[in-house]
Amino acid sequence: MITKARPALAALAGVLAGAALWEGYKAVGSEQGTEILGVRLLPRASDAAMPHIADILARFGSAELTGGDPIWQVVLVACLFTLRNVAVGFLAGGVVGLLLAILMQRFRVAERGLLPYVILSQTVPLIALAPVIAGWGGRLSIGAYPWQPWMSVSVIAAYLAFFPIAVGALRGLQSPAPIAEELMRSYAAGWWATLIKLRLPAGTPYLFPALRLAGASAVVGAVVGEISTGTRGGIGRLIIEYSREATSDPAKVYTAMIGAALLGLVVAGVVALLEVLLARRTALSR
Template sequence: MPNTDSMGMTDSMPNTHAMADTDIGAETDDPLVREHRIKQQAAQELRRDAVVRIVRQTVTFVVFLGLLAGLYTGYKAFGQAIDDRQHDWAVVGSVLPRTDDLNMPPVGEIFGQFLETPGGQNQIYVKILFDEALFTLREAFAGFMVGLVIGMAIALALAQWRRIEQGLLPYVIASQTIPLIAIAPIIVIWGRKNFDVFPWEWQDWMSVSIIATYLTFFPVAVNGLRGLQSPRPENQELMDSYAANWVQTLWRLRLPASLPYLFAALKIAATASIVGAIVGEISSGVEGGLGRRILREAFNYTTGPDRLFASVLGAAVLGIFVFLVVTGVERLVVGRQDRGATA
């Protein structure tokens, strides 16, 4: 009996495992389950690739900064070793800078300036730059959004009416030949004298936003037009065969096709809006932003050259930040569009 029971138990155990294996096999053979697992695996691979890409780009950027700092320090050390006897070297028609601390502050002093507290201030320098960067970012963001709307409106008009494109596009291109530093004070003065018709009080930073808009709308208009015209003729014929109207064709065909071109323009426009805001602050005397900070440090250059370098680095970091924000939005939107197309 014991042997029989043990034999029975041993005989029943393989049957139980066989049933479990059969269930797993049946579950695996289910097309819906298989498709779900494939999607999960694809999503995991996408997340892993995204992490690897971010890490690689971060390491590349850090290495680039290190090489740049190394070249700066190496050139400074070489110049000081020869006592700047060759300060009149000509390189492509220009003269190499002297390597004394006034012309080229040490890298350590430049970065150390971020943690210093300037005279008459109760905050460290990096906090001062951060607050002023937020002020400049507000100006640039307002100009960026208005430039985006104006640029896309121009692109839609040029894409819809061929004659308008032939007549207006040359003037859109020619508008960028006007020196920004020349028109910035004019825009600020106009804002103070003539923009009191609005229901709100016009402030100088709003005029600076107009200057940022001036640099923003152009790449959006040109690249947006190219993107709207990018669909192939057979795709347009397919929409016509569905009797799709202009709005439906725009929403389902032209705008999705224009996204790669549009985001390429937005990266340029975002950084250009920062440049426009800083230049507007410098040339018009608007207080509170990085432009005015750079101008103030330039006046005090002989007593603190490292502080001017630090403020310029702060402006560069702000430009890199807005570029990364647009890049992140691009990956979110375009990536979702690609996943929807493959689903």
């Protein structure tokens, strides 16, 4: 029982340690920040820059605007809106990444030709790519259904999600020992049977960490995409709107930032839960 609770206890300890570090620095730090040779190395510890954690948590329970909904409800609705974009982008990026990994594993020439470009794709600044994707999307339509702004956000999320899946899945598909491959050939197993019965099961330990990273990357892509394309309703847009009130209501800004961070944790947690369920099902089948 204690062993199963260790991840939750470790996460709680990490949150408490972060809160203690925040309040500790606020207590001893300079309100102007710490500078060396004119370069600010540590942030300002003023209430405008670093509100107390108690004030941030209290702001969740207060109304966003006078007579309006509480902040926690507004942030939750925005996170659910962004979660849809994340889910679509994560699934699309997962399919593209897995297909690329299978293609590169099957054909060495494809690996040598595609892998450098897969890596190079992640060097493009996302803040510059997002408006381009939004501009292209505005000229497209799916049949009679016009392109929606949230689709551009999902494409940006997929762009960040496919890379860790492609690299992780490729490493996993190439992980079986040569003796295992020889055994499959001795059974006259074809490439497809070897992929299903040997390579995919052997690649699971590599794939799920990649999926967790892809989930977090999809959240980052969706948030940046919402900010860059001006898509309303999501947590990314909410961060921008609350940032305008940073001077008068600094705690409000952090509520949206915490919501975005929790969204990333939820996505990573869902992937981890799927990994546990798959491992349990595999153990029962044995």
